Amino acid sequence: MQISPPIRLRGVALADGSVVDVALEDGLVASVEPASDAPFAPGDEDLRGHLLLAAPADPHTHLDKALSWSAIRPPSGDLPTAIASWVEYIQTIDADEIHGRASRAVAEYLANGTTALRSHVDVPSEGDPTRGVRAVARVRDEFAGLVDIEIVALAGRDIDPARVEAALDAGADLVGGAPHLAADEAADFDRLIGIAERRGVGVDFHADEALRHGGTLRLLAERTAGWTVTRSAGHCVRLSMLESDELDPLLADVAAAGIGVIANPITNLYLQGWDDDVATPRGIAPVNRLRAAGVLTAAGGDNIRDPFNPMGRADAFETAMLLVTAGHVPIDEAWAAVSSDARAVMGLPAAGPEAGLRADLLAVRAGSLADAIATAPADRIVISRGRIVARTETSRWMLPRAHQEENA
Numbered sequence: 001m002q003i004s005p006p007i008r009l010r011g012v013a014l015a016d017g018s019v020v021d022v023a024l025e026d027g028l029v030a031s032v033e034p035a036s037d038a039p040f041a042p043g044d045e046d047l048r049g050h051l052l053l054a055a056p057a058d059p060h061t062h063l064d065k066a067l068s069w070s071a072i073r074p075p076s077g078d079l080p081t082a083i084a085s086w087v088e089y090i091q092t093i094d095a096d097e098i099h100g101r102a103s104r105a106v107a108e109y110l111a112n113g114t115t116a117l118r119s120h121v122d123v124p125s126e127g128d129p130t131r132g133v134r135a136v137a138r139v140r141d142e143f144a145g146l147v148d149i150e151i152v153a154l155a156g157r158d159i160d161p162a163r164v165e166a167a168l169d170a171g172a173d174l175v176g177g178a179p180h181l182a183a184d185e186a187a188d189f190d191r192l193i194g195i196a197e198r199r200g201v202g203v204d205f206h207a208d209e210a211l212r213h214g215g216t217l218r219l220l221a222e223r224t225a226g227w228t229v230t231r232s233a234g235h236c237v238r239l240s241m242l243e244s245d246e247l248d249p250l251l252a253d254v255a256a257a258g259i260g261v262i263a264n265p266i267t268n269l270y271l272q273g274w275d276d277d278v279a280t281p282r283g284i285a286p287v288n289r290l291r292a293a294g295v296l297t298a299a300g301g302d303n304i305r306d307p308f309n310p311m312g313r314a315d316a317f318e319t320a321m322l323l324v325t326a327g328h329v330p331i332d333e334a335w336a337a338v339s340s341d342a343r344a345v346m347g348l349p350a351a352g353p354e355a356g357l358r359a360d361l362l363a364v365r366a367g368s369l370a371d372a373i374a375t376a377p378a379d380r381i382v383i384s385r386g387r388i389v390a391r392t393e394t395s396r397w398m399l400p401r402a403h404q405e406e407n408a
């Protein structure tokens with residue numbers, strides 16, 4: 001643990017409405033006490049008018065693809081359309097180009113308060129299998145001590161396992177892939193799970209990312225029940241289309257197997273449903289049903305301005321807002337999905353404004369959690385391991401109202 005000088009956050013509000021002073025020391029929250037009237041001292045940070053939250057974490061992003069939209073100008077479309085645009089583009093770039101975009105994306109995430117990321121990185125079936133992983137591992141080194149970055153080797157379809165092992169050797173932490181895209185989903189899944197088993201590493205699959213087909217989540221629950229390494233499944237779009245008689249037993253098995261599920265609302269709202277131009281399905285994993293079944297459930301920002309999603313701002317408030325409005329998730333649970341539960345899915349220590357927890361925190365100018373998610377305030381103070389690591393301050397000027405009327 002990196003040693004940081006003591007800081008006291010003075011007069012800050014917590015999500016429960018209490019106003020407190022929070023002392024940080026050695027990267028941890030040392031104490032949380034009712035706000036005092038004592039004069040400000042060196043090391044005190046005046047946070048009156050701010051709300052203090054656990055720093056968010058993004059458990060599903062694609063740093064190697066991020067911020068490529070304006071270079072590619074891809075057509076709008078579904079998942080196969082996005083893949084085709086991306087595959088064409090990667091023939092034209094090198095590791096430095098990937099590194100540059102990934103680095104800018106991490107900086108955006110950090111300025112917005114996110115201090116932990118899990119990035120899938122392509123391990124293509126042809127060409128250099130480690131180019132993307134090496135580029136993102138470089139970014140991880142550059143942000144060490146500021147942002148925790150986990151790398152998932154996102155294996156191309158029908159890949160030679162030696163190529164995935166090369167990606168693990170080059171710095172990937174977990175095995176991933178998208179078996180639902182392969183001609184033989186079960187065979188692709190078996191190949192990838194075998195690599196994880198051999199290497200003793202965790203897995204994070206792109207699972208069932210289609211409205212009407214995909215069985216990776218079922219395979220994962222059956223094949224890895226009893227495993228102790230981290231296992232998770234992202235997207236799980238198909239779950240949103242299942243009737244209870246099929247959904248309930250599957251969720252019971254997923255919960256029993258200890259598999260985390262990561263919903264990705266912004267990308268799935270964009271990529272799914274192109275064949276249904278009325279009563280368009282939302283394509284978001286059913287977060288409320290997952291949580292009710294006892295499945296550890298988180299949410300990620302997934303793609304940021306690339307062929308898979310032309311929008312996205314690397315901001316947990318955006319993901320939480322979509323969970324509330326498009327996923328019908330209660331506000332506090334939506335925030336948990338992008339903060340405490342996201343960290344749990346990633347296997348990271350808990351963070352937040354509670355004594356003893358890791359001092360990864362986000363302070364924003366907002367009166368409540370609902371206000372913060374609704375307005376995504378630009379003004380933020382980001383604390384990573386007990387240190388202030390980013391601060392954004394905006395100014396606004398408006399013509400006073402009386403003058404507007406005079407001039408009308």
Ligand SMILES: [Zn+2]
Nearest residue numbers: 120206234302
């Ligand atoms: Zn993804």
